[in-house]
Amino acid sequence: PFSTQDHFDQLVLLRDFVQQRAAFYDNWKLCTSDTGPSTDDTFEGTKFKFLLSSCGWKQADDACGRAGGRLAVPLDEQEQAFLVERSQQLSPGYWWIGVNDIEEEGIYVDARGNPLPYDRWAKEQPDGKTSQNCAALSPTEKGDWQDKECASPFPAICRLPAN
DSSP states (O other): OOOHHHHHHHHHHHHHHHHHHHHHHHHHHHHTSSOSOEEEEEETTEEEEEEEEEEOHHHHHHHHHHTTSEEOOOOSHHHHHHHHHHHHHHOOSOEEEEEEOSSSTTOOEETTSOBOSOOOBOTTOSOOGGGOOEEEEOSSTTOOEEEEOTTSOEEEEEEEOOO
8 A cells, every 4th residue: 555665765764753852851851850051140139041942831930930930020121122132042943931822712921920011012912812821932133922722842940930
């Protein structure tokens, strides 16, 4: 029912899948442990931890909790600019922040369920309806927020408590 070439083509696909699955698992282990790569930084006296492993939003928030904080929500334009600049220096692309509408569609709150002190949605965002409930900084110059599927793997930004 299939040729020898078809068989070899399927073997290549299977090998690729096994390698991708192994990489996913290795990354998941980093996301769910305290040993994942990260870097700390401070802005105007506030401490942030930049988690470099790509995790889903919930795993990222859990990792922030293990570090003693929560996923960060920018408080104003200056903090937003700092978080965007620093995150893009570390790893260009989307970064999880602590904004979601998991509990009530269309009502975006922080990771603890509190109203947002500030928002920076990109034009025509949020647009995901029930399929995209978590917000990420976009890789644009201003890092405008976009709603994404919460299981998407992105690095994350934690806000740590002041000592």
